[in-house]
Amino acid sequence: xxxxxxxxxxxxxxxxxxxxxxRRQLLMGGAxxxxxxxxxxxxxxxxxxxxxxxxxxxxxxxxxxxYIAPNGQTVPAxxxxxxxxxxxxxxGEQVRQAMRGGRLPGTSYDQNQAYLNYIRRxxxxxxxxxxxxxxxxxx
Numbered sequence: 614x615x616x617x618x619x620x621x622x623x624x625x626x627x628x629x630x631x632x633x634x635x636r637r638q639l640l641m642g643g644a645x646x647x648x649x650x651x652x653x654x655x656x657x658x659x660x661x662x663x664x665x666x667x668x669x670x671x672x673x674x675x676x677x678x679x680y681i682a683p684n685g686q687t688v689p690a691x692x693x694x695x696x697x698x699x700x701x702x703x704x705g706e707q708v709r710q711a712m713r714g715g716r717l718p719g720t721s722y723d724q725n726q727a728y729l730n731y732i733r734r735x736x737x738x739x740x741x742x743x744x745x746x747x748x749x750x751x752x
Contacts, residue, residue, distance in 0.1 A: 668702035669741035671728045685730025696724045705744050708732060
C-alpha cells in the first residue's frame, strides 16, 4: 500500500502542525503589499502638502481682542511689552520656516519670538493646534 501524496493546493502541512504558504501565495502577498504602498504614497504626499497650507491664527478667533506676551500667553490688550495679534493666520509653511530660524512675515524679532511661543503653547481644541501638531510629525 502506498502513502497518499501531500496536498498541492493552498498550503502544505508540516510535522509541527503549521501551514507553510506556497511560493505562489508568497508572490501574491508581495504583489498586494506593493500595490498598497503605491496607493498610500500619493495620500501621504497630499497630507504633507495640506499641512504646509493649513493656517494657524495668532491669537485664535476667541481671543482676538487680546495681546501676545513675550512668553506666548494671551494678555489683556494694551499690556506693556505685549504685542497685538497678527491680524491674519500664518500658514504651516511659514511657521515651519520660522521655527527653523526664519521669521514670520511682517514681524519684528521680538514679535516673532512671542508669536512662536504662542504657537508652541497651543493645546488641543484651540484653533491652529491640529496644524501645529502636524508640523511636529516626522515625514
